[in-house]
Amino acid sequence: MSxxxxxxxxxxxxxxxxxYEGTRHNAxxxxxxxxxxxxxxxxxxxxxxxxxxxxxxxxxQDLRLLKPTTFMNHSGRSIAAxxxxxxxxxxxxxxxxxxxDLPPGQLRLKFGGGHAGHxxxxxxxxxxxxxxxxxxRIGIGHPGHKEQVIGYVLSRPPQAELAALEQACDQALAxxxxxxxxxxxxxxxxxxxxxxxxxxGDG
Numbered sequence: 001m002s003x004x005x006x007x008x009x010x011x012x013x014x015x016x017x018x019x020y021e022g023t024r025h026n027a028x029x030x031x032x033x034x035x036x037x038x039x040x041x042x043x044x045x046x047x048x049x050x051x052x053x054x055x056x057x058x059x060x061q062d063l064r065l066l067k068p069t070t071f072m073n074h075s076g077r078s079i080a081a082x083x084x085x086x087x088x089x090x091x092x093x094x095x096x097x098x099x100x101d102l103p104p105g106q107l108r109l110k111f112g113g114g115h116a117g118h119x120x121x122x123x124x125x126x127x128x129x130x131x132x133x134x135x136x137r138i139g140i141g142h143p144g145h146k147e148q149v150i151g152y153v154l155s156r157p158p159q160a161e162l163a164a165l166e167q168a169c170d171q172a173l174a175x176x177x178x179x180x181x182x183x184x185x186x187x188x189x190x191x192x193x194x195x196x197x198x199x200x201g202d203g
Contacts, residue, residue: 006182007134009064009088010035011079013097013120015154016069025072025153027098027138027165028120032065034169035176043067049085050078059177064088075120076127083128090133094179095124096172098153102139105164107172109136109179109188134184138168 012032020026036043036054043052043065054065064086068078083093097120102108112131115121125131141161143152157165171191172179178187 005089005092006061007094007180008062008092009066009079009082009086009094011066011068011075011093011095011124013072013075013095013124014067015072016067020154022156022162023154024140024157024161025098027140028096029067030165031096031136031138031169031172032067034166034173035065038173041065045069049081050074051082053082058180061180063180072120072123074123076123076125079124080127090128090130093128094134094136095121096136096138097121098140099137100140100142100149100153102137102141104139104141104157104161105168106139107136107168107191108139109134109184109191111135111184134179136172138165140165 010032012028012030014020014026014029015023036056039056039058041054041056043054046053049066050070051066051068056063056065064082066078066082068075070078079093079095082088083090097118099108101116111134113135114131115125140153140157143149175187175190178184178190
């Protein structure tokens, strides 16, 4: 299991370029952008890290945000480069990404595990040589048929689903202090309660 050192690097997975802006597969980018906006940070293209990097202080902790520009299938190259350069261990890294097996807007925070068929996670596991990092899975729902998955994740969600994704990002932002300072159980408990309220709400 993880230690309680907290998080020093948050990675949002996605595909770069205007053609992919706002697509379901870029839910991780959406989360990273929301963190930067909330804390007044700005991303800068860093070619040596194969991505856009932002540096923030959250709850007194030095934190870096990363959006790889390598395209999803090669995300690990960027994550490994940043981790090696700044001496950030996998255990102090959180990767946020889209999850087909969760309803739109539902969140799951967990430590370790496999890639479950997600190409960005598959490459991240290979590049880091470790499963021992944190993941924030952002639900985007499933189209219902395996043959439809590629078109589904690379398309933009309707307004109701986008609103659910934005609400999920807000919920994760609300526990960012706990995540960054290593109070992971408190963060998971809070996100789990949010899910229960959503499932038991008026919708």
